[in-house]
Amino acid sequence: MHLTEVRFLKRWWLFSADVELPPIIVDDSTKPMLLNLIAHEMCSDDGHEAWVTSYIRLLDSLIDHLEDVKSLRKAGVLENSLGSDKEVAKLFNExxxxxxxxxLAYSEAKHKIQEHYENSTNTRLSELKHEYTHISWAFLAIVGAVMALFLSGVQTYFTVWSPKGECDELCMFLKMNHHL
Structure with a gap:
């Protein structure tokens, strides 16, 4: 995966999505190497591309604290050979x-992320997921409630719009002859 390949992918359940980032190994040589690449981009005639600068800026926007580094390590974006996660966070912040x-870098992915973020349905469903799915019984209660509502709707539909059957004629006969 190249630095130019940052993708936003929606999952099959609409409110959830993933962002795929190119992986990077962070070790003792990372800082000087990145600074040299950034300097090269700034000095070159083709400086408008600036993919390394854009990628570092993107990672800096994602990394503020050591918890952010842990999340990126867990996702396979960062491999930390530098030492502590705090040092990695400090490196990208510097x-x-x-x-x-x-x-223009990552403009398509940024647009899709912003569009996904601004969708209020995604926000509400995501909040429900994060609030209730970490408690297994609460998740099962939500699934049961949704099933009960669905089945009640089906039952109501067939009660109101049921086809005529043999019992309907019997009921009409009994009402007419026995004054029910």
Whole structure:
């Protein structure tokens, strides 16, 4: 996967999505290497591309604290050979400061993320998921309630719009002859 390949993928349940980022190994040589690549991009005639700068700026926007580094390590985006997660967070916060990324870099992924974020249905469903699915009995209660509502709707539909049957004629006969 190249630095230019940042993708936003919706899952089959609409309110959930993933962002795929190119992986990076962080070790003792990472900081000087990234600074040299950024300097090369700024000095080259083709500086408008600035993919390394844009990628570092993207990672800096995702990383503020050591918990963010843990999340990215767990997702397979970062491999930490530097030491502590706090050092990795500090590295990206230092390098990413005052960088000007390519405004067109990752524009499609950014647009899809913003569109997904602004959808109020996605937000509400995601909040429900995060609030109730970590408690297994609450999740089962939600599934049961949704099933009960669905089955009640089906029952109501067939009660109101049921086809005529043999019992309907028997009921009419009894009402007419026995004054029920």
């Amino acid at each position: 390098i990413g400061t005052d960088l000007v990324p390519n405004i």
